[in-house]
Amino acid sequence: MPTPTQREVVILVNPNAGARTRDDEVGRLVETLASRGHNTHASTNLDGACREANDLHASGRLQTLVGVGGDGTLAELVNRTEHGVPIAILPAGTANLLSRHLGFRRSVAQWVEAIAAGRTIRLDAGRANGRLFTLMLGCGFDAQVVRELEAGRTGHIGRFAYFGPIARALAHYDFPEMRIYCDDCEVGSEEGTHAEPFEAGWLFAFNLPCYGGGFRFTPAADGRDGLLDVCTFRRTSRWHGMRYFAALVLRSHRRLADCRFVRTSRLRIEAEGKVPYQLDGDFAGYLPVEVEILPERLTLVIPPDSPYRPTDETAT
Numbered sequence: 001m002p003t004p005t006q007r008e009v010v011i012l013v014n015p016n017a018g019a020r021t022r023d024d025e026v027g028r029l030v031e032t033l034a035s036r037g038h039n040t041h042a043s044t045n046l047d048g049a050c051r052e053a054n055d056l057h058a059s060g061r062l063q064t065l066v067g068v069g070g071d072g073t074l075a076e077l078v079n080r081t082e083h084g085v086p087i088a089i090l091p092a093g094t095a096n097l098l099s100r101h102l103g104f105r106r107s108v109a110q111w112v113e114a115i116a117a118g119r120t121i122r123l124d125a126g127r128a129n130g131r132l133f134t135l136m137l138g139c140g141f142d143a144q145v146v147r148e149l150e151a152g153r154t155g156h157i158g159r160f161a162y163f164g165p166i167a168r169a170l171a172h173y174d175f176p177e178m179r180i181y182c183d184d185c186e187v188g189s190e191e192g193t194h195a196e197p198f199e200a201g202w203l204f205a206f207n208l209p210c211y212g213g214g215f216r217f218t219p220a221a222d223g224r225d226g227l228l229d230v231c232t233f234r235r236t237s238r239w240h241g242m243r244y245f246a247a248l249v250l251r252s253h254r255r256l257a258d259c260r261f262v263r264t265s266r267l268r269i270e271a272e273g274k275v276p277y278q279l280d281g282d283f284a285g286y287l288p289v290e291v292e293i294l295p296e297r298l299t300l301v302i303p304p305d306s307p308y309r310p311t312d313e314t315a316t
Contacts, residue, residue, distance in 0.1 A: 176273025
């Protein structure tokens with residue numbers, strides 16, 4: 001909970017998030033917080049907002065750094081702020097996977113209550129080649145779709161913006177094979193077993209059970225267990241991709257003989273071909289990639305009606 005001296009609220013508005021801007025909602029948020037005695041600092045300057053939040057946090061005066069945007073906005077805030085900075089991510093992006101997972105809605109009244117109350121949880125973060133992510137990592141075709149989308153992006157992203165990139169990726173992606181190294185895997189009920197390197201055509205690693213379109217690759221993924229839940233599909237072709245897609249829609253992919261699940265705190269992914277990877281829905285680079293989990297790296301503000309209990313309450 002915030003102390004009487006923690007009254008400063010820094011608000012970062014991503015003007016490119018989602019399909020349209022949220023100027024009216026941000027204005028009402030700032031006005032209501034100010035009426036409750038909070039000093040608000042609203043900006044569209046990412047680096048400036050993060051520097052200010054870090055300085056206020058170091059001096060003990062920061063209540064919350066607020067991101068008005070989507071999952072990409074949160075990723076930028078997490079990668080620019082110090083450990084322990086409390087962040088509230090309000091749903092103004094395209095998918096808003098994490099904010100909705102925490103229980104946020106498109107409600108200014110709920111946002112104000114969450115920021116004023118200052119209830120927080122601590123969740124793990126992933127790190128891939130030095131960059132933090134909150135939700136998941138994807139290697140292969142889905143990352144190629146994200147790369148195609150970002151290459152042609154000219155402004156706001158709507159849900160239908162993915163159709164063209166999917167078509168281009170299907171036409172040009174070669175589905176190279178990946179090799180996965182995992183030294184502390186939990187395979188099935190066996191904990192901490194050494195897994196031999198294995199191959200896959202598709203790989204998804206989850207800190208939280210969130211993915212666009214409502215797909216549930218690893219519904220048991222828990223951002224508080226110090227592990228990534230990894231789902232791989234073995235075959236490398238468009239035909240097998242359609243088969244995997246159908247299984248995901250039917251939520252029967254766990255029964256596929258060429259679908260594999262492991263849980264681990266660290267893995268390395270390599271490929272001889274050019275294989276892209278994405279973090280939280282943003283293109284991040286090409287393999288190889290070293291991935292690890294950072295326990296309790298994130299401090300996130302939750303709304304009063306969140307399915308999560310605040311970390312301090314859980315501890316007691």
